[in-house]
Amino acid sequence: MTSSAVRLAGLLHDVGKVGIPPEAVHGPDDLEGECLEAYRRHVERGARYARVSAGAQVADAIRHHHERWDGSGFPDGLAGEAIPLLARILAVADAYDRFRTTPREDGTAPTPSECLEHLRQEAGSAFDPVVVEAAELAFPR
Numbered sequence: 001m002t003s004s005a006v007r008l009a010g011l012l013h014d015v016g017k018v019g020i021p022p023e024a025v026h027g028p029d030d031l032e033g034e035c036l037e038a039y040r041r042h043v044e045r046g047a048r049y050a051r052v053s054a055g056a057q058v059a060d061a062i063r064h065h066h067e068r069w070d071g072s073g074f075p076d077g078l079a080g081e082a083i084p085l086l087a088r089i090l091a092v093a094d095a096y097d098r099f100r101t102t103p104r105e106d107g108t109a110p111t112p113s114e115c116l117e118h119l120r121q122e123a124g125s126a127f128d129p130v131v132v133e134a135a136e137l138a139f140p141r
Contacts, residue, residue: 001057001086008054009061009090016046016062040066040074046101059088065094070125080128090130092119092135112140 017025020042024035031039047063064078064087071079083091099115101127110118123132 005055005057005061005086006089009058009065009086010093012046012050012054012058013062013065013090013094014042014046015049016042016044018045042076057084058085060084061090063087065090067091068126069123069128073126083128088131089134092127092131095119095122095134096139115139116141 020038022037023078024031024039028036028039041088043063043066047059050062051059055061063075067073067076067078067083067087068091069080069083069088079092096115096119099110099118100112101109103109116139119127121133123129
């Protein structure tokens with residue numbers, strides 16, 4: 001895995017959201033029916049788009065960045081080290097970005113330390129604990 005593959009996967013990870021209903025773009029929290037299915041399929045669409053231009057490694061990372069360490073993610077229900085390493089890295093980076101850019105109810109942004117704490121709480125269930133440890137060294141506090 002090269003740093004350029006990591007960067008490219010990060011840039012393209014949600015390309016499969018192009019063309020899905022606008023209400024499905026932000027995620028599954030309140031989605032159901034067709035919107036939930038459209039959201040869940042964005043990883044497969046994105047992987048198909050990326051495979052041609054970015055290669056198999058990046059495409060696999062895009063496809064699997066919503067898998068969870070405990071096996072409860074999608075699209076394939078992979079668990080632990082069966083999830084490609086690049087997808088595990090992408091999942092942590094994507095979650096950190098989502099936490100950091102989603103304002104609280106009072107409109108303020110969570111601090112980097114709060115975002116890292118959230119990642120720590122999800123280590124071992126949503127995220128690879130080793131990748132979370134690496135994120136703690138890489139991300140600002």
